Amino acid sequence: MRHPTAAAGLCDRLWEAVAEGDEHAAVTAVHEALADGVDRETLLLEAIAPVQERVGAEWAADRFTVAQEHAATAINERVISALVHRAPAAGPPGPVRGRVTVSCVDGEWHAFPARLVAEVVRLRGWQVDYLGTQIPTPHLVAHLHRTAPDAVLLSGSVPTHLPTAHAAITACQAIGVPVLAGGRAFGPGGRHARALGADRWAADARGAADVLEAGLPRPRPSMIRQPADDLPHLADQEYTMVAQSRFQLVKQTLVELEARFPAVREYDDVRRERTAEDIGRIIDHLATALYVDDALVFTEFVAWSAVILEARNIPAHPLRTGLDIMAERLRDFPRCVHMIRDGSRALSGSPAPAHPGPDICA
CATH class of the missing domain: 3.40.50.280 (Cobalamin-binding domain)
Known part of the structure; x- marks a missing residue:
């Protein structure tokens, strides 16, 4: 049974504890709510889950570092353990359903x-x-x-x-x-x-x-x-070709970006490696979109990537150029080209939907 006030002040209290890295305060908050009659399911889904969702949002907005996100997630995981292993006030559990x-x-x-x-x-x-x-x-x-x-x-x-x-x-x-x-x-x-x-x-x-x-x-x-x-559309082999040529596509795209943007040529090894990883993730989402024959898998990731770049004050125009380079390299694959063009249009379209970066709840 849901508790009508479960999400009212508890989420704010739990968020403050998690954001400050105060595991003791976070565990105390849920234990006190449990003592006040809020059931475990409500605490899990209407208090802990929204707080974890906010952790992901803070990371996406560049207000949390990766380290802060990991620390907050670890606290939430330990809060769950502390909650579910606390002895229930009622009697022994009922029969096992399966x-x-x-x-x-x-x-x-x-x-x-x-x-x-x-x-x-x-x-x-x-x-x-x-x-x-x-x-x-x-x-x-x-x-x-x-x-x-x-x-x-x-x-x-x-x-x-x-x-x-x-x-x-x-x-x-x-x-x-x-x-x-x-x-x-x-x-x-x-x-x-x-x-x-x-x-x-x-x-x-x-x-x-x-x-x-x-x-x-x-x-x-x-x-x-x-x-x-x-998935009968896989007969066209576009997914297979993109997946198998991933390494070469990443390399070619990075080389072309360096040729078109002098600033990219000045990247140190670490930033160059991260750029290659970003290109790889874009290609992975393109391949998956081909696998399930759904362009939204690709376009939503591209739009989300642009939002993440903007939050970090990184210009997004190399992203659009990277898509153009991929389209040129994959010009013999019509589904690929169509999805990449949709991705380019998505960069100028609506705000991106939520997309998992760190651990955010489903």
Whole structure:
């Protein structure tokens, strides 16, 4: 049950503690709210989650350094642990509804959304195996063979991991375990989750718990599907060509930027490496947009990147030039060129939507 005043002063109090790095004050705030009758689920989703969302927003606005963001996230994670392991005032827990595995997509480093889901589902009466981040799909499947859960809850925040998520979904289903997907990576309304063949999608932790309660039928074990079985547009090979030529594209784009912007030639090794990493992330989002055939995956990232650059007083015009260079290099791939042109137009369009940088909740 939600507490009507849970988010009123508690979020501000918790934010002040987290921003100041005061773990004791943060834990005290949630424990006092718990003593006042606010239930754990409400505290997790209407106090701790919004504070973590604000941590991400402060980083994006360049008001938090990466170190501050990491410190704040670590405090929020320990607040969750302190909250969920505090002895409940009521009697012993009820019967276990079943067993589920909660895991991030392989390569995903945003653990916070998955942790929130795991704790909410656990509060709803499920036995939860929380695997966290960086779980290779073969290891995930081996765990499922050993534990035989009722479902896998797969979390993803960064869309560039969608091809890996696709492989995980098909591998889990191939051994008869249904997949419930969630997180920003799966797109508005979960459209990418459906495209990749997930059994269900949930918008948030409460939605995930509701889906589990309604029941997920087990898929019939079968041979693992090929990507083109779900995504026939992959037959044009544009995704494969961009993914395989990533290193060369980064190198060529950086060389061309140096030729067109003398200031880039003056970069030291560290800044040059970071620029190459930024170009690589742009290409990764282009490849993912090709994989799911959704230009918004690319255009939203480009627009978000421009906002991040602006917050750091870095001119965005080299970004537009970089897109032009990529379009020239990929001129033989019509879907690529179309998406890159959409990305260029997005730089002059509406404000960018929220996009995960540090650990922000789904």
